[in-house]
Amino acid sequence: MVKRHHFLLGKWWWRFKTETESLWVKVIRSIHGLSGGLLLEGESHHRPTIGSWRNIVLTGDSIEDLHVPFKSSFVKTIGDGGTTSFWHEQWSGGGKLSSMFPRLFMLERYKDAIFKDRVQKLGSSLTFSWNWSREPSGHTKGELDHIIDLLQNLSFDSNGADNWSWSLGSNSSSLFKVDVLSSAIDAKLLGNVSSIHPTFHNNFVPKKIEIFMWRALKKRLQVRVELDKRGIDLDNSLPHIESVDHSIIFFKYALEIWERLFRWWGLGSFSSYSLIEIINEDSNISASTHGSKIWQATKWVCAYIIWKNRNNKTFKRKCFIGPVTLSEIQVMSFEWISKRSKLKNLDWLVWLTNPSHYLSIV
Known part of the structure; x- marks a missing residue:
């Protein structure tokens, strides 16, 4: 998986190519060749095997593995x-x-x-x-x-x-931009999710939660049903009926958590039969734009923590305790939403006792 620091390491490719008179560039070239070992055909003998520069070189591989044309995006003008x-x-x-x-x-x-x-x-x-x-x-x-x-x-x-330009994205200045590379990578990681849900992107939660939800909705989590489709044989000790919906919703402890979540929010009983129904469930709730995002973020955190705790129970034999898991959801969702939304009027006590108050927040 490409991490956030890969975007920053990618910038060193641009700096190496454009800061040709810098001492550090001359040192890299003296060791690894004219291209610095940035994986040009015919220069594999210059590829670094250890050190920080190796991590920078391998960043190109990590990004290319996502089918983002990173290496070919650097274009030379003679x-x-x-x-x-x-x-x-x-x-x-x-x-x-x-x-x-x-x-x-x-x-x-x-x-x-x-x-x-x-x-x-x-x-x-x-x-x-x-x-x-x-x-x-x-x-x-x-x-x-x-x-x-x-x-x-x-x-x-x-x-x-000689000069370099950067062709990735619609960057009119032809200069390398970390945010443009980040957007290109995110597009490959998250795919075209507009057909799943019109407001799939939610910056109130970390990117890893968005990616988890995308994988879950695309049936790309490593559960028995999906792995069987790919011809992967599993240990028979694992649950015999294990789809994404079963693991996140109908697994005994999971269903209990969803019911506790809905009661906590004062939204009645839980009655969804699939993950996509949970995602679209807020269409029947009267809420402001921020309120909808807060509720959506909470549900995503709930699904993520259920999945994490379910794996801990299955593979590490750890206990799955409903009340404890709900407390974890309350803490993590409040921490992420309060920090990422930049909404100033979020209160921890209100969050614990009456979170639906925030459905109308503007």
Whole structure:
């Protein structure tokens, strides 16, 4: 799972690429190569194996595993070509030349060549300096002709410096933004949840609660029914009827907790038959926008704590005590909502004795 600090580590990719005159960048390059070992094809021998820089490099893998095109989002604009890998960096407007022209790349003697090692601009003309293990012919000669055509149409200033831009998101300045990367990752983690519930996002609870609810509603929690569908054989000692709804609602202790929650809020008896019904249950309650979010956040916390305590009971043989679990829900929901909502008129005593008071809060 991608953690919040991955967004910040991702920023070091941008800093490494743009702060080329910094001493720390020069040190990294002297150790790990021109790209710093940021997982360019052909540079696996430069990949760091220990240290803080390794964690930064591996952040790219973690983000890419979510199908966020993080590595390819850094796009090079050619100046004098002095800091750009000819084969491994994305500067052509398409992909990397090593991937676009694999036959020709195999003939390259020095696969870490920089752009100006291969191309020089004299006035309006280009000169090429190739270093082949043998002269290209056949298909490879066709690839070489394609590269030359591409270079002839490339606009670059040989008197300027190479620059980076960032293509992810709709960032008009083309600069790296942590919040844009965060949004792209969240979109992959949470998926398209608008079809499940129009107000699925709730910033009154931590992101892990939102992700848990998304997984639960998508039937992606590790319960017997869902694992069986994926062909995963389980220990027969585990519960034999175990769906998501059963684990969070109809499990003996879970049902007791939901009934206690509804009585605590003064909303009558609990009568939902699925998790989606619980999520949509507030449609019958008269509440303000903030009030709806508070009630929704409380239900999400309840589901999360039931799931956590159910796992503790099943796998760690810990007791599942209804009154204790409700107290945990009361404490955690109040702490998260009071800190994250920034509502100034939340009172702990009122929360314990009459939480429905907050249904009308504005």
